[in-house]
Amino acid sequence: MSLDLSLLALVLSAGLALVWGQVRREPLGGLAWGAVLIVGLAGAVAVSAGWKSSLRRNGGPTAEGRIENRPIAVADDGYVSSGRCRACHPRHYDTWHASHHRTMTQVPSTASVVADFDDATVHHFGRDFRFYRGGEGFFMQMETPRSRSSAEPAESRTLELVLSTGAHHQQAFWFATENARSLGKLPLTWLVEERRWVPYGSIFVAPPSRLDMRAGVWNRTCIQCHVVSGRPRWEPESGHDSRVAEFGISCEACHGPAQGHAADHRNPLNRYREHFSSEDDPTLVNPEDLSHERSSQVCGQCHSVFELRDARSRQAFDRDGFAYRPGDDLHASRHVFRYGPDEDALVVQQKLESSPRFFEQRFWPDGMVRVSGREYNGMLETPCHQRGTLSCLSCHVMHQSADDPRPREEWADDQLQPGMRGNRACVQCHTEYEAVDRLAAHTHHPARSPGSNCYNCHMPHTTLGLMKAIRSHTVDNPNVATSIAAGRPNACNLCHLDQTLDWTSQKLAAWYGIPAPELSPEEREIAASVRWILEGDAGQRAIAGWHYGWPPAREASGTEWMGAYLAELLDDSYDVVRFIGYRSLRELPGFADFDYDFVGSEVSREVGRLRALEVWSDGDRPAPSKPLLIGDQGALIQGEFDRIRSRRLDPVVILAE
Amino acid sequence: MTEIPDESNEALLLRTRRRHLVFGWWALFGFALLGLVLEGLHGFKVHWFLDSGYETRRLLWRLAHAHGVLLALVQLGFAASLPFAWPDDSRGLRLASTSLLLAGLLLPLGFFVGGIEIYGSDPGPGIVLSPVGGVCLLIAVGRTAWALAFCRASP
Structure with a gap:
């Protein structure tokens, strides 16, 4: 100017x-x-x-400097923000901009908000919520009715929404409080695909939630990973004065602060020296140039279950943000938890004192991580990473290449390299399985079938998050003994939903020499998925229910019998399990238009279950099957069904995704 | 004011005028054709021209087209203004003419060649032609302006 x-x-x-x-x-x-x-x-x-x-x-x-009711983005401490990177790296900027990393935190605007703010009204927690726009802002009005006998008007509270989280599967919002830049959690979340508002707690594997509008959660927790260089800056007297280098996960989260790089590269001679040089640019970190351990740690700074080592580190984080910078040794500045071989006893003990169920909320009992967004923990336990050179970048790519023919949205879904949904990821190293006959001989499945997809056996969907099952990022082998001991469903029975653990253990013993464990009569006679649905905990029910809608499993197991079990999930005590069950149910013939509200009243859910059973009874009859509890007429063997169902202990499961 | 002994000033003016007219019209043809090609790249949505990663190439080739066409028109204007500017200064005429021809060639070609291989937002090494062409253009324009302002024209 x-x-x-x-x-x-x-x-x-x-x-x-x-x-x-x-x-x-x-x-x-x-x-x-x-x-x-x-x-x-x-x-x-x-x-x-x-x-x-x-x-x-x-x-x-900028207007940012004048904002007082939310955390602000201030590019300092060596950070310059993605706007500066864009000028010189337009393609990289563009691919990042299309990624869901960018939208992890946004200031609500017409461009960033995908939720319905056109006077949308919903009723939850016994209250009416109205979402609307006013000028440039986005607001929620909450009406709390007085008791029925009272003649007083309803209590009304209007909240201005000042930050949002996500935009891919869900969009959550944070409202301004009167406490400096501390943010309150909006009790409702927008489901993008379903296009509806639901209670925030309903999107997690957790018991039914109550109205929760606590302030400060964003400033303490989300700020750690959903922004670049977040600094909570807690002041006991005035509240949070949180600052970030940039909202969302942008260039400098992975490449480190870029002020030095930008200054150095203002000189065209320096730029062209680098263009024509084969040496790495010393002014900036490129994760592709790091060792497989260090490059994975760049992702692991967020995609892991971690804890700062001591109170001093936590104070330093509050004031200055994390000390870790891409390229550093992540484990030097924080403790990344491992369930079994965790040697750092002090941090673990301190964590368990403050949160006794910390591990079970994040890991299966055998040490495999079971919540989404913590893939680095999974990879740490993988032999390919421990003894080989497997890194996150072996399969994923953060900037879609110019010659990648896939639509940008398809790439952005998991940011995988081309061809990585098939076996390319594994045969990069395990070249012996490139040959179709060798592959089929190893898998005992036709070479081009889902049973010959490496992932399906070695990285099954045993992780939960975003209201779905997600692939485990620990590469391991299916094992019935582990399924029994840890309760973690095995890959074979997650595809062959109609088979028993006995069937799987016999196959694994015959094909791979894996010893068959001792099994109970029911483990020998009843299909494993049926038992997970009927008597498993919420995590097992969610995983099994999701696989009832998974196309390879439906192809391998048939679908005529599934309605009875998915109907059962419609009346589950966990919101997420009901949601997953309903989504799988809609995939069944005759259920495409089945109307049901997974956050409806208890009565409506019970009615939904009965209606689903009715629709199932009117459809094609399944063949009799003892493992599936289907009798001669294709009807459910109700006595057995009820007997197994009554054994469900339903322990409280809270998965901290 | 040195005279070239073996060529009359009038003959030099004629030769120079013809040279700029020929160059100007052919450059106009060539760079207008480049414009058509660029439109074609847009029309057929050619990814190595339109994708966001090729913004630099798109900019450089558009600059090549624009500068090429404009400088072609300047050559024609220069040819038309010759008798007013250089009734008797053959050295100045040669300097301005050569510089303008070099500018008409180097400036747009620098942009075009620089856009063939790009490094993010940086053009390829061919771009060095453009500033050289730019200097030539300044010399030609400055010298012509000076000549027009201070020579006693007799058309």
Whole structure:
């Protein structure tokens, strides 16, 4: 702006000089033109200085500096923000911009909000919630009715929503409080695919939630990973004064602070020296140039279950953000938890004292991580990473390449390299299975069937998050003994939903020499998925229920019998389990238009279950099957069903995704 | 004001005029054709021209087209203004003419070649031609302006 003003002042001075010359009817001499130039420059300097001074008085050149009711983005401490990167790296910027990393935290705007704010009204927690836009802002009005007998009007509270989280599967919102920049948690979340508002607690594997609008959760927890260089800055007297380098997960989260790089590369000679050099750029970290351990740690700084080592580190984080920078040894500055071989006893003990169920909320009892977003923990336990060179970048790519033919949205879904949904990921190293006959001989399944997809056996969907089952990122082998001991469903029975653990153990023993464990009569006779649905805990029910809708499993197991079990999930005590069950149910013939509300009243859910059973009874009858508790007429063997169902202990399961 | 002994000033003016007219019209043809090609790249949604990663190439080739066409028109204007500017200054004429021809070639070609291989937002090494062409253009324009302002024209 100052350049514009300077030019304007110069042009005006020259124009005045010309006019003056015309009035006097003689052109100006060289001396006069020199004087005009000096006066013009002086005027330009004065105007620029006045403009800058005015900006300083207003708190900075951007509106961000004037905001007081939410955390603000201030690019300092070596950070410059993605806007600066864009100028020189347009393709990388563009691919990042299309990724869901960018939208992890956004300031609500017409461009960023995908939820319904067009006067949408919903009723939850015994209250009416209305979502609407007002000017540039987004608001929620909450009406709390008085008791029925009271004649007083309802209590009304209006909240301004100042930050959002996510935009891919769900969009959560945070509201401004009267407590500095501390944010309150909006009790409702927008489900993108379903296009509806649901209680925030309903999207997690957790017992039914109550109205929770606590302040400070974002400032303490989300700020750790959903922004670049978050600093909570807690002040006991005034509340949080949180600052971030940039909202969302952007360039400098993975490449480190870029101020030095940007300054160095302002010089074109430095840029071209780097263009023509085979050496790594010393001014910035490129995870692709790091060792497989260090590059994975860049992802692991967020995608892991971790804890800072001591109170001093936590204080430093609160003030200055994490000490870790991409390229550093992640484990030097924080403790990444491992369930079994965790040697750092002090941190673990401290954690267990404050949160006794910490591990079971995140790991299966055999040490495999069971919540989404913690994939680095999974990979740490993988032999391919421990003894080989497997890293996150072996399969994933953070910037879609120019010659990748996939639509940008398809790439952005999991940010996988081309071909990585098939066996390419594994045969990069395990080249022996590139040959179709060798692959089929190893898998005992046709080479092009889902049973010959490496992932399906070695990375089954045993992780939960985002209201679905997600692939485990620990590469391991299916094992019935582990299924029994840890309760973690095995890959074979997650595809062959109609088979028993006995069937699986016999196959694994015959094909791979895995010893068959001792099994109970029911483990030998009843299909494993049926038992997980009927008597498993909420985590097992969610995983099994999700697989009832998984196409390879439906193809391998048949679907005529599934309605009876998915109907059971419609009346589950966990919201997420009901949601997953309903989503799988809709995939069955005759259920595409089945109407059901997974966050409806208890009565409506019970009615939904009965209606689903009715629809199932009217459909094609399944063949009799003892493992599936289907009798001669294709009907459920109700006595057995009820007997196994009554054994469900239903322990409280809270998965901290 | 040195005269070239073996060629009359009038002959030099004629030769120079013809040279700029030929160059100008052919450059206009060539760079207008480049414009058509660029439109074609848009029309057929060619990814190595339109994708976001190729923003630099798109900019450089558009600059090549624009500068090429404009400088072709400048050559024609220069040819038209010759008798007014250089009634008798053959050295100045040669300097301005050569510089303008070099500018008409180097400036747009620098943009075009620089856009063939790009490094993010940085053009390829061919871009060095453009500033050289730019300097030539300044010399030609400055020298012509000077000649027009201070020579006693006799068309």
